[in-house]
Amino acid sequence: MIVRTICKRQVITVTPRTELVAAAQLMREKHIGFLVVVEPEPLTTYGKPVGVLTDRDIVVSVVAREADLKALTVADVMNQGPATVDEGDSVAQALRTMRRMGVRRLPVVGSRGMLVGVLSLDDVLDVIAGEVGDLAGAVQNEQRIEGVLRS
Numbered sequence: 780m781i782v783r784t785i786c787k788r789q790v791i792t793v794t795p796r797t798e799l800v801a802a803a804q805l806m807r808e809k810h811i812g813f814l815v816v817v818e819p820e821p822l823t824t825y826g827k828p829v830g831v832l833t834d835r836d837i838v839v840s841v842v843a844r845e846a847d848l849k850a851l852t853v854a855d856v857m858n859q860g861p862a863t864v865d866e867g868d869s870v871a872q873a874l875r876t877m878r879r880m881g882v883r884r885l886p887v888v889g890s891r892g893m894l895v896g897v898l899s900l901d902d903v904l905d906v907i908a909g910e911v912g913d914l915a916g917a918v919q920n921e922q923r924i925e926g927v928l929r930s
Contacts, residue, residue, distance in 0.1 A: 795854035830857035
């Protein structure tokens with residue numbers, strides 16, 4: 780299975796210059812805990828990923844340290860140089876990267892390194908759950924058909 784087939788194409792992004800309060804408000808408004816930080820590029824939808832920001836980053840780096848949230852930008856808190864996965868890579872390869880990096884989400888980039896989506900463990904689990912359901916259905920259907928034919 781290839782990353783491009785299951786990644787989410789609708790991505791919420793911010794720039795490094797975005798005020799941290801605005802980023803936190805965006806997370807609340809969109810009910811998400813992960814933003815991809817991009818440098819916008821002409822003629823691209825999102826731009827090039829230069830970092831990621833999570834709600835946990837805000838809590839650990841700002842709230843727990845009692846820092847002045849209003850004085851900070853995304854660049855002050857984001858994780859720079861995020862691990863990414865190419866949209867043409869296998870999901871297995873993406874999972875190995877997630878495991879190695881200890882992350883649950885990866886920005887997905889296209890051939891020019893521009894952001895095209897995000898792959899999360901939830902996306903992968905949804906696909907696996909569907910496949911397991913199909914397997915169980917095949918076994919149940921086989922049993923049902925056999926029961927009808929042998930009656």
